Amino acid sequence: MAEELSYVIVTPYSIRKSRTGGILARLISRTGLDIVAARMFAPSAELVEKYAASIVTDPEPRHRATQELIRKYVLQNFTPGKGGSRPRVLLLVFKGEDAALKLRSTVGHIVNERTSGETIRDTYGDYMADANGEVTYFEPGVLAPPDAVSARADLLLWASYSDADGGLLDEAVSFPTGTKVEKTLVLIKPDNFRFPNARPGGVIDLFSRTGLYIIACKVHRMSVAQAEEFYGPVLDVLMDKLRGRSGETAKALLEKEFNITLSSEVQTKLGDLLGPINGRENWEQIVKFMAGLKPSDCPADKRHEPGSEKCIALCYQGVDAVRKIREVLGPTDPSKAPPGTIRREFGSTIMVNAAHASDSPENAQREMGIVNIKENNLKPLIESWFGK
Template structure:
């Protein structure tokens, strides 16, 4: 069976109610297909109008009445707010794999007023309330998805067409009160979360949701060696200064044990000065390899800027005191010292394999967002390359 592209659009209400993490956790862990791209959208009236026209389909297994409810929902709830014309946020997730459309749709589920429980995403996060007279009182689909590969192609090409004008790192989509000054900060869900399909990435997003911040950018990113070297350059300098004493102590102990000699304090410091930088470079190489799949020494110079083999998810959060709020939930670098309930305590293994990165200042956030380039339109590139559309 050939590979397919499939998509899931997380609705504005699901984003607003912080259901994003739970939805992503199920999509990644239960579908058996790979998340290959993601992009935030603030759909225009034009995109919404074209998309709504494609919703009702004879090929959709859902009854026509439900399809019409989804179409009407798209018209009313996906486009700009009627009064303020402020754009609403949606999150587009792109998956790839064999039989991807059917597998993703099975996890998302179909609507029925008779379904109970939480087997599918729509069972848990969607709502369809019908009274005794068969009138619909409330409808929330939670996630939108295509029913067939052909319709996935049509709709993905439509969203790709608008992905530069309506998508990327969103601006002016959140309303703030008087005197509130928002910040933006970068979060990276690190490669250790993608060794096998699991709910970890979504679960961490769920943890971050308790900050009350808003996701305005998302990207599935494969960091190049050059990007990793630039991104972690401040760590490189810190390592060079921080490890000298520790290396000196370890080197002294090893030499005294091996050679049965006593090393004076002056020579111990000299060992640190000599071996510390070497050890720091080795540790820096390990960080770059962990994030990109290759160390600077292993990588062919001509391939330094090529996307790496390791995957992460980059997220931009926006809100008041965003940097401090995210880092509070994340926890300190060393998971063993992180408080219970923090992300690194729950998901981290050691100082390097510690689940996620978050910017430590607004200035560093701007620097890191520039390096990772969350606004890069990999969604459109992936869609058009897959379908052979230039």
């Protein structure tokens, strides 16, 4: 069976209620599909109208009635407000065999659902009707196309508006005048994507307790050049940090091997010699972990190509964003992280530690520039896939 592209849209209500992580966890772990793109949108009235017009397609009366309900919901909840405010929605794109059907099955139906929590809409959707069958409250949680044909048309539509209506939504969230608002970068690291599982969503779910707002989301494959620049400040730290340990280890090995005694002065010289070597090797392993290749193994003409490892880059916005995110993340070493932190829950080593978060607003700006958080990599993917 040929691979397909399909999508799920996380609704404004689900985003406001911090349900994005739980939804993503189910979409990845229950479908086994590969998440290949993600982009935040603040849809314009024009995009909303065109998308809403494409929703009602089913000739069967019962299903058509549900689609009419969804069309009305989109017009009411995706359309910009009178004051110019635009709701945030998140478009997630998945690839794999029978992608549209798998996503649709995981999302579930909204009418007459069992309350077992089996599907996303079981858990996050609501459908309430009065004694006369009139709908009094409706929240689908997420939106997904009914089939591959609809998925193609919808993805091409959203791609065509992805520059104007999507990206880094700096102005999407309003704050009181005078509020000191920060932006910070989070990377959900490649160790969460070794196989389809709930971890990426679980990481986002824990970050949600900060009360911050997601204003950008991107599936990113870091190039070797980007990883070198991103982790550049770490190189000198590692080279210096490992001097003492390298000298101590080398002294012990040499004394054992040659049955000699070396002075502390010799140990210092060994550290000065080997510390930078060990530091660079550790640094190269970090680059390889993030990009798939060590700098010393990467041909010059491949340094700027997207790497083989995948991460999800997120920009969070809010008051005291840097501190709040790093408190939930926990220290670099998972074994020293407090219970309930992301690195304690999901990390395994100092390098394989689930996520990265900027340590200052200034570094957040630098790092967002390196991973190009504003980049629209959704549009070329969709247009290339469908041959437009």
